Amino acid sequence: MIKDITIGQYYSGNSVIHRMDARMKIVLTLAYIVSIFVCKNFISLGAMALFVIITALLSRVPVKMLLKSLKPVLIIVIFTAVLNIFYTTGGSTLVEWRFIKITSKGVFSAIFMSARIIALIVCSSLLTYTTTPTVLTGALESLLSPLKIFHIKVNTFAMMLTLALRFVPTLIEEIDRIMNAQKARGADLESGGLISRAKALVPILIPLFISSFRRAYDLAFAMECRCYTGGDNRTSMKKMKLAGRDLGALVFYIVMLAAIIVLNHFFKPVI
């Protein structure tokens, strides 16, 4: 049950998208998320969807995996759609019953909003599917390095992030082990009301915290033994370099963005 949670979900491959510079991937993903909110009608949103579909095809990540990443946000999508259906007014009225009124504009905006969220999630999970967590934090470190002039320790931040990601699978394994040990002593984790279930978590959380602190101490000692001082001048084994494919991706994105602005201008906005 707990193993279904995927964080740092890397799908190994060697596609163009996998080989792209992680910094460019992060920048483009952020830019893409912003431009989804620039879209004002279905045609420009369609263009953006096309962009993400092409990227997905190039990455060769199975469709099944992408759909899996949508599962946790399904509730948010449905919730947004329902809110939009009932609270957006305008256009022709489709259903009217007592206080409930559904209009054509409401339906359109519900579809529009859901499509936006789905595009957003698929795009950002493409980033994590095609980039290993270590490379991702390395890229973040490089992107944030200008902050050094404000005396912000970017290195330390990146190290914290790397370590946190590194220990996610370890902690999940640990939780599983402790849960089994307590279940073997008759702990009932599945039944009862909210309060009794919260109480049933105590025998899991306390051992988990204790072992996490122990692990943190061990790790800190091990790092110090290898002379880690959080140095600003650490170099990395793999240097990140922008290549032709990164520029190509940038140009592709700029063309799509220009297309959106043009399409926004020529077609009627939905919202």
Added chain:
Amino acid sequence: MPIIEVENLIYRYGNGLSPEKAAIEDISLQIEEGELLAVIGHTGSGKSTLIQHLNGLLKPTSGRVIVDGHDIWESKASVRQARFTVGLCFQYPEYQLFEETVFRDIAFGPKNMGLDDNEIKKRVCRAAEYVGIGTELFEKSPFDLSGGQKRRVAIAGVMAMEPKVLVLDEPTAGLDPIGRDTILKLIKSYRETTGKTVILVSHSMEDVAKLATKVLVLNRSRLAMFGTVEEVFSRGDELTEMGLNVPQVTRIFMLLRQAGLPVSTGIYTVEQGRNELLRLVNGGVRP
């Protein structure tokens, strides 16, 4: 009637993407009451998976596990009952301690069984006695104890449920020689005083030879051998092939036999070895 019966147990696992892997491949066995069964096998041979089936923590892909005459997957209540009939104590059990006092931690299991306070108290005292934890430690925090004491408290937490079968997964792992001896002695005396069935997963062949009445050998998810200690250790060559050890004494006698001396190879304790050597030296006459 055997206390535990396993019938054609198969357990496979997978994530839905890659093909399923088998962790247990068609195992059938019967464990008699009062036995001390040692389970040995290489890392990843399926030992832990097998014992987690005995108290219903894992559900078999196919096959049955019958504990005390009941199929444990018969109903939801029978799964819960199996947890109390078969007390499972995991590797490094000290990491499961969580209560404020030693007493309350040992009482966690009995409390989950829904027993009354008097009975809980009786059981906690009995379990603490088995593992040699004095009443003066009852009000201490379990986190203030030494490593060996923590482990004994954790084992007492399982014993306090008074299960008909006690399963211990490598109870001596990571302990110093004195700690190990203490644990082994307490297992022995627990069995002698209660007469209950004990299943012991171990990597130490010496411990197995000293304690067990029967040995189960797992190899690559399958049951490789199941018999008395003598039967299993006399097949030392096969064990070595599986990457397992035999007790040092057994190894010596295997080499003596290879060297052409007429000794028995079913020797697994130092005591037996001594007698066998004396027999050889005295020309068959026991001292």
